[in-house]
Amino acid sequence: xxxxxxxxxxxxxxxxxxxxxxxxxxxxLILLSATAGTIAIPFGEVLGYxxxxxxxxxxxxxxxxxxxxxxxALLVGGGLSLSGTVMQSVLxxxxxxxxxxxxxxAAAFGASFAIVFFGAGTGTTSTIIINDSLAVTLSAFxxxxxxxLAILLLTVLTRISPETMVLAGIAIGSxxxxxxxxxxxxxDSVQLASIVSWTFGDLGRANxxxxxxxxxxxxxxxxxxxxxxxxxxxxxTGEETARGLGVRTGALRIAGMAGAxxxxxxxxxxxxxxxxxxxxxxxxxxxxxxxxxxRLLIGSPLAGAIxxxxxxxxxxxxxxxxxxxxxxxxxxxxxxxxxxxLVAGKRK
Amino acid sequence: xxxxxxGLAFAYRSHPVIDRVSFSVAEGEILTILGPxxxxxxxxxxxxxxxxxxxxxxxxxxxxxxxxxxxxxxARTIGWVPQQGxxxxxxxxxxxxxxxxxxxxxxxxxEDHRKVEEALSLMDLEDLALRYADELSGGxxxxxxxxxxxxxxxxxxxxxxxxxxxxxxxxxxxxERIRSLIHGRSLSAVMTMHDINLALRYSDKFLLLKGGAIHxxxxxxxxxxxxxxxxxxxxxxxxxxxxYPLVIPR
Numbered sequence: 286x287x288x289x290x291x292x293x294x295x296x297x298x299x300x301x302x303x304x305x306x307x308x309x310x311x312x313x314l315i316l317l318s319a320t321a322g323t324i325a326i327p328f329g330e331v332l333g334y335x336x337x338x339x340x341x342x343x344x345x346x347x348x349x350x351x352x353x354x355x356x357x358a359l360l361v362g363g364g365l366s367l368s369g370t371v372m373q374s375v376l377x378x379x380x381x382x383x384x385x386x387x388x389x390x391a392a393a394f395g396a397s398f399a400i401v402f403f404g405a406g407t408g409t410t411s412t413i414i415i416n417d418s419l420a421v422t423l424s425a426f427x428x429x430x431x432x433x434l435a436i437l438l439l440t441v442l443t444r445i446s447p448e449t450m451v452l453a454g455i456a457i458g459s460x461x462x463x464x465x466x467x468x469x470x471x472x473d474s475v476q477l478a479s480i481v482s483w484t485f486g487d488l489g490r491a492n493x494x495x496x497x498x499x500x501x502x503x504x505x506x507x508x509x510x511x512x513x514x515x516x517x518x519x520x521x522t523g524e525e526t527a528r529g530l531g532v533r534t535g536a537l538r539i540a541g542m543a544g545a546x547x548x549x550x551x552x553x554x555x556x557x558x559x560x561x562x563x564x565x566x567x568x569x570x571x572x573x574x575x576x577x578x579x580r581l582l583i584g585s586p587l588a589g590a591i592x593x594x595x596x597x598x599x600x601x602x603x604x605x606x607x608x609x610x611x612x613x614x615x616x617x618x619x620x621x622x623x624x625x626x627l628v629a630g631k632r633k
Numbered sequence: 634x635x636x637x638x639x640g641l642a643f644a645y646r647s648h649p650v651i652d653r654v655s656f657s658v659a660e661g662e663i664l665t666i667l668g669p670x671x672x673x674x675x676x677x678x679x680x681x682x683x684x685x686x687x688x689x690x691x692x693x694x695x696x697x698x699x700x701x702x703x704x705x706x707x708a709r710t711i712g713w714v715p716q717q718g719x720x721x722x723x724x725x726x727x728x729x730x731x732x733x734x735x736x737x738x739x740x741x742x743x744e745d746h747r748k749v750e751e752a753l754s755l756m757d758l759e760d761l762a763l764r765y766a767d768e769l770s771g772g773x774x775x776x777x778x779x780x781x782x783x784x785x786x787x788x789x790x791x792x793x794x795x796x797x798x799x800x801x802x803x804x805x806x807x808x809e810r811i812r813s814l815i816h817g818r819s820l821s822a823v824m825t826m827h828d829i830n831l832a833l834r835y836s837d838k839f840l841l842l843k844g845g846a847i848h849x850x851x852x853x854x855x856x857x858x859x860x861x862x863x864x865x866x867x868x869x870x871x872x873x874x875x876x877y878p879l880v881i882p883r
Contacts, residue, residue, distance in 0.1 A: 289726075289750050289753070289759055289762055290746050290750065292762070292763060293724070293726045293746075293762065293763065296724065296763050512739070515731070515734055515737075515740075516734075518721075518723065518727070518731060519731050519734055521719065521721045521723075522718050522719050522721055522728070522731065523715060523717075523718050523719045525679070525684050525713070525715050526713065526715050526718050526719075526778075528683070528684045528704075529682055529684055529708060529711075529712075529713030529715070529791075530708050530713070530731060530732070530734045530735060530785070531703075531704040531705040531707065531708035531709075531734060531735040532704070532734070533704060571722070575722040575723060575765070576721040576722035576723050577722075577723050577727060
């Protein structure tokens, strides 16, 4: 092999090793998360229950309570981060994410609409408001999809510039935020509590059908995005260069936005608003791995999964026996962390 | 002729920008499009490789209609060097590998890596290969963009204002490299440029655009006080210094 190619491959090996180390770190975090909670289960026992597929005794907690939540953290964190990476690339805007493009607002409006007008999800037990009904999820997804369609339609009508896509997203997001406020005004106290509770992103809503559907959307989209990794790389070098290198930039933008939005819509509809993961994951991955989508499209979901699983584990254990919705924690810590990344990046 | 452009026209909405332009460029020739701001120089250049889709006309490469081909096929025939590409956080090697994008679908193969090495060594840029693009100077980055265009294995390379952000030494260094590349590899080049004297020194043919239409076309003989005066609306004196024609405003 030519020496230059050899050097190039050696340079790339560093990134690959980092990804492998991150994956190992995530595996360790999964095991750690399975041990932590109101009832602590020793590390060795957790490993035993998992390896033996044993759901008896404390194994029931591991398999039926903690594992769905852990898988939810992996899918939601990974999915939102993947979606943010693609949105940032096709919109060529580092601030693009499912949250900043208003998809979360649209979903929150959809959920509140179902709660107020269809009476969905307002049944109460003595202390907990049950708001995980199918109608709420479907309505959230419908409005999320509607918002995405509106953004795409506007951008097609305005000749698909990335700037218009971002601006259209912000405008439509603020429209749905206003709608959410109206729903809150119209809601009675139980409905209002239900709406507020829904908007806290919470992995506690995880159940196997939710996880199955999320995985069914996430995995094919992940593979599809990975297939177009070189197109995303070329798009990063500028619109004209990309077109000059044979990339159909308009089609790539529309398809990328549609795929990333669908993924976010499914996640947000099931699990509520989980802020900053779609921004933090891509930014951390970009900082460490650079702008190459061959690594970024793997590193960014890994980073998102690690952050959300870490945050959810903290949310379950910090105020034990109280379990905080992870959305509160990501909003609380995500903002300062993002500012730190911006400042550190500027200094660098 | 490698490149034969026939009756190319382009309009933004209903406003015509390029008005039925025809010209040709032979093997080893550099043609420079000159004209004032807004004359349509860059638009014409972008119409050649369908970055912009012309409304009328044909672009023939070696006698074959390039625009009848798919986007990837055009990119395999016509290389593109933008005025200001964006410096992403990727290595120079990766950036040049992108020039092979029209040739591979899933991942670059052995031939693609060989072409990248060949292009890098042709411009003596092997030392930059593993540096990150966002750490390069303007001149280095411009060279990298040229190497990427070379990696496309094109017949024609389009340069949009290749020297616009460079100092005088880098301008001449870059133009020397471009000229030896085009002449030595039997390619053709079309470029846009504001600096008439730089163009006069390194180009073989000229196209003077005025209001989107050709005002004058040909060799150095078309650069006269009359043509320059008419296109740029200024009074100039054309003389010769050190064996090169020189346009001096009066």
